[in-house]
Amino acid sequence: MDKASVDYTLYLVTDSTMIPANKTFLDQVSQAIDNGVTLVQLREKSLLTLDFINRAKETLQLCRKKGIPLIINDRVDVALAVDADGVHVGQDDMPATLVRKLIGPDKILGLSCGIPLEMEKAIEEGVVDYVGFGAMFPTKTKKDIKLDRFGQGPIGIRRLLRTLEKHNSSSERKIKCVAIGGINQSNAAKVLYQLNTPTQKVDGLAVVSCIMAAPDAAKATKDLIQIIHTPAPWTQALTITKEEPQSLENKIKTVTAKSPLVHHITNGVVKNFSANVTLAIGASPIMSEFGDEYEEFASTIDNICLVLNIGTPSPEMMNLFKHALQTYNKYGRMILLDPVACGATQARLNVVKELLNYGQVNVIKGNIGEISGILKLTSTYKQANGNEEEVLMKGVDSIAQLNEDDIISTGKQVSKDFKVVVVISGPINYVIHQDRYKSIPGGHPLMGTVTGTGCSLGSTIGSFIGAQADGRNKDKFDVYEAVIGAVELYNKAGREAAEEAKGSGTFMVKFIDKLFENTHNI
Incomplete structure (x- = not known):
């Protein structure tokens, strides 16, 4: 797979503990893949190694049918065992430099970053293909996030984006980025809108529960894709005009x-x-x-x-x-x-x-x-x-x-x-x-x-x-x-009211009068 052509737009991170009672793990993943997910990360924290490998094989088969990559979370051994497309690691997992040596130059390597120092280190090491910025919003599954004083949300993550922006604007080796953590249909538009500078934007959204826990994973995926590809509602009536100002x-x-x-x-x-x-x-x-x-x-x-x-x-x-x-x-x-x-x-x-x-x-x-x-x-x-x-x-x-x-x-x-x-x-x-x-x-x-x-x-x-x-x-x-x-x-109205007022009491009345006069007597 050509790493440069990977589409990070809608990045599904799996969690088998969230599956609705009447669904199966493969049901949810299959519906997501068939309806717009562009990349899957298989994350299994509690499966034994053999069970993890078997699940990875089944998931890889679904991904191959749609031509999308499968990334394995943390477990380099599992990724190599099934010939997955890449590995994602966190700050407390195996160092990214060592992972790269093990998986070779052609596999996708992703790294979680929560503060600018982590982003700077990833840039300096020069081995990752993309970074996961987060957690964007609080989640039940991420309780050990490293944060600077700016915390979570677009405000904190924009500082990481600025660091990446400096690198990508001056380097031939670009690093992609996805936002992750608590992202769903209610806030996806906000995240995409705010994480978009003139020269750098977030390349995709990584989601978990809003698809894995959805009663209808197909609909949940379609809704997200529509949000991603539609201008945010608050931008649709806005413009910067070059016309002369009106009176x-x-x-x-x-x-x-x-x-x-x-x-x-x-x-x-x-x-x-x-x-x-x-x-x-x-x-x-x-x-x-x-x-x-x-x-x-x-x-x-x-x-x-x-x-x-x-x-x-x-x-x-x-x-x-x-x-x-x-x-x-x-x-x-x-x-x-x-x-x-x-x-x-x-x-x-x-x-x-x-x-x-x-x-x-x-x-x-x-x-x-x-x-x-x-x-x-x-x-x-x-x-x-x-x-x-x-x-x-x-x-x-x-x-x-x-x-x-x-x-x-x-x-x-x-x-x-x-x-x-x-x-x-x-x-x-x-x-x-x-x-x-x-x-x-x-x-x-x-x-x-x-x-x-x-x-x-x-x-x-x-x-x-x-x-x-x-x-x-x-x-x-x-x-x-x-x-x-x-x-x-x-x-x-304030200036006009002050000309007639004797003090703060009469000013308040005159001010209301002048607002009325200036809007109703034209």
Whole structure:
């Protein structure tokens, strides 16, 4: 078999302990192979050697019929005994260099890597054909995973991908990679989307239980193949346009015409104010923490946005956040994340890390302290920055001291790594998407004296992106342009309200009035 032509797209790792009661091991593997699996790894931790060899022979026969490789996990002796196509080893198994000597140059050799140092060593040794990155998500079978402080999920694994990217961009001997660990139909699109840099992407997904334990392995395999070959739902309505930006007036007209639903899962302090801001600009707010209705929201309402505000996190709220993320991602609906005070404590940054690993958001909005906190999660942070323990916030207020170039650079890094539009609020607001950015004058210092003005900017952005209000009214829209419109409107109303207000109390009322006037009197 030509190793260079091996297709790693859907890589099945077997586990005979997961087989449903009315199925057999060979039934599950055969259905998977017949319906799209491109490579099989036979993993048997408890079989005696002779039984392992017999199972390998049966599995190899199935693979040969479809012309796909069979890899044996760990056991070089079994692989040689049945003339399998290769061997996969872990960090605590036989060293990869010794395995290569035993199996020769023509067999496939794979190695599990969980941290960048392991990836660097694999590159230096130069004997493996592919690496397995993981565990991507927690699993019941992998409890001894070596992890750096970035942990599991796309955030941790992207750092390994960057290491591989450097090697593959400069070496003739390319190394392939697959993601493994807890991957299934609910998160496969997220993994593929996030593990894809401009010059390096993950070559395949390695799965176990979602096929081996499936009541219908054929359907489970077909579903995965469809997910792999279909653009992620949240990308289907997005574009980067080269057209001239539309006027704020056109964007506002779209919001008021479509009256989008803005679903808030937010902290109790700001619910009332956020709802009033949403209503004032012609959108419709709902403050729902009733998970049973999220599927109905996301599946039936076209103009909708989910606003996740982590102001008062708790284990119960985290479960709700993740349920909402998964549901809205399933239908490709817009999501804004407000990472309140994530630059202040490691605990809050961990909340943001868990959410960004779990689901894909479209916009991240925060002050420079919060966005600088998220910068610590990016795959290039350690090489580009110094003090990882720097305090960036005091409570919910940013105390980070950065010049404009540093602010824009921070926003670009977060935008590129997480594939989002970034909004950095402050005296000057910055809207950033990849290499595009726009600076927008802030509102007024009085805005900082009213609880909820920061959070309700998220409500305004949610209204604009939920309505797809880039001013063009086409099938695809530019999230970046819609966000610019929301930030411009919000700060314009703040400046106008401050001109008439006597203090923070009257400002709050005037601010709502000015939002209404600027959206309904055009």
